[in-house]
Amino acid sequence: MVRAEPPSLRHHINNAPADRFFFDRAARVGVAALVAGTSLGDRLAELSGRSVLIATTSQLTSALAILELDGVARRLTILPPDVDRGHLPALIADAEIDAVVIDGEQSAEFANLAAVVACTPNLVPVAQRPPDRFPTEWILLTSGTTGVPKMVVHSLAGLSTAIAFQAETEPVVWGTFYDIRRYGGLQILLRAVMGGASLVLSSAGEPAADHLVRLGRHGVTHLSGTPSHWRRALMSPSISQISPRYVRLSGEIADQPILDALRAAFPRASIGHAYASTEAGVGFAVNDGLAGFPAAYLDGVSNGVQMKVVNGSLRIRSPGNASRYAGSRGATLIDGDGFVDTGDMVERRGDRCFFVGRKGGIINIGGLKVHPEEVEAVINRHPQVHMSLVRPKRSPFTGAIVIADVVLKSPCKRAEDESGVKDDILKLCRGALPRHKVPVAISFVPVLAVAATGKLARRG
Template identity: 60%
Template structure:
């Protein structure tokens, strides 16, 4: 048998599809012509066969650099811009990094590494790049205060769901995401734009959401994704008016019925769905029927993705999953049968599984386990509520109680707060076990969101 042909990301770019761009808040760059441009000057050849850390603060430069490095380097570690610098040394040792690509080379003068290559805005390249090898893509897990885990992927695995879905329907797509493309969810959208022949509009850290959405509208965005928390912030901002994407997707957190219904009201003509994916498990499935949870019929082997429920946790096996955790003493990523234990807990209700929370996110109330997401789903379905956060608080009497911070929907009269609080409590008492009912409900103006776009969860 002849060896399989190796494809790199740059092989999906070229002059055959005109008008493709990638843009941020400052500039627009042609994707069509990017194979003839470089962010790395004349130093790309020096990265051949090396293990490269891509530590570029600028998202657009990082995107172009990815297309250059893939197929040249042995492996490429993607670093989101909020990564704690104290973790660099450990991550570099675990990943065997011997070269760093950065747009701030002055910050690396005291770091022991084989090579530092400066990245800059793309300029004309002197010579075409030849694909030499299948580069290993390394990504970092989110949601931990310690050193993140390094997860190893292949480009083939990362693009498995994209290739299976085929090009976006309805003509050339303009993609956008609230995620950073150095995180799994954002990378999936960037890869969809590159492989599917579309354009890409990048998010900008710290950009007011109204300005961000104005950019999305100006660039003609048709396809956009984000976490439920991202979407709740958009709905609260009032910026959805006159924004009319035809494809809206949620991932990264539990998509409860309230946020799905809110998006349906805001974007009545869009295809609205939620996808299940994680850095370790890859893309599992998408749900497009407008309902929270997923049909029980998805359990089993469908289109090469096999799922099962064990001890209440969703487990996935497919060619889209990562192949290993990387580093000294790294744990096994899969069990003996090749399944990734996602740690996402589900519950069968009728013919549908519902996500109830993370195994590691359980709070303890008087010795009883509580998933805060289950409480939030009940609170969020109140028409007066836009977003909520349930957590535990120490109590001298019971040891701990549930408290809830709640953001009211636009137009709600603060004078009705006692009435709304009573309605929330009544629904919680009717829907939840007594120990899950919030003892305190506080109305707030905002809730913290992590750099990964998820609701920040810190118990009192």
């Protein structure tokens, strides 16, 4: 039996009203114009059946290429803007990439590919669009802290499982602070395309305040970002330019202060925080304005999503789960019971569950990840340091900051010596680590707890 595949993404724009647009700072593309026009010049056909890397600098051209190539390309790998270019050869090999879409200068990494195609927001009439032949494989990259990012394989059907359609009485204008080339941002591109909405994207290097002003000018109604993005927006005078009716948070823990601050800033908006990960897909959305999620979510199956907590870590089984990692570097993505371990640690308090951090203690500083061990290794290089423990401290501005507890080999006799050693340690850290990893405060402590495993006790 042949399984019916959902139509390609482009199918959703066939009936787009004439007043729906994709915007960035420099350009505006009519969604309906993409039915008869192409952003890929006369070279669209060359990409048919290929494994295509989308490596444009702008989000707008990435969005256009994604829209035109789903169903046409065999595989689409979406390159986020902040990936180290040094990883490209490994990514190209692992995803068997043989073509690339760019919007700037041709670069040497792509010299051996069969096709290098330019994408532009200046559409030209398409001579003949290649027929849809494939349920295209979508590959998204994880935001790892070190090493080559993992390549996570999805399908359009899986990526869109959490997208439900509500009848909207007024036109919807989506905006996202979150880059559409990451899982959380891609959800917004798909919502806009499938819901027949306009979409306002930021341009590379555009100041956040300018983006807010443009969101206001285009009358954004639905706006999404991480708690860090929102904290930053709330500190901008330009926040008064927008009045969305739906405010969405995802990608980081949404704590009560940020939810309350958004409620105060947008009293009439519906405010929701969603849980999703690149590997597990969308888990759930919470719309009651409270941090955490109802513990009852762990009991049943909702929208095909089943969740459980194993050793404190949230596991999700869902049609939105990625299927596997591409290439050979990835570990097993789905466990024997069909669940994806998210690595996000959950604690139950009464009838509510709260996210308390990452497995392995990874600290998230405004979207940048820190392994405590790498900071401890630097601190421990100081000749007077016996051992150290790096941990997060809550910050309303970045979610968390890094602080360190340090045990010295012998205690300092005078307060001046103590502050001298602190300065020395900080100097060492500043010389060896990017600034978000440098501890903001160092406390000298007599002893650090060691767990039965012989490892530093990191939590509790």
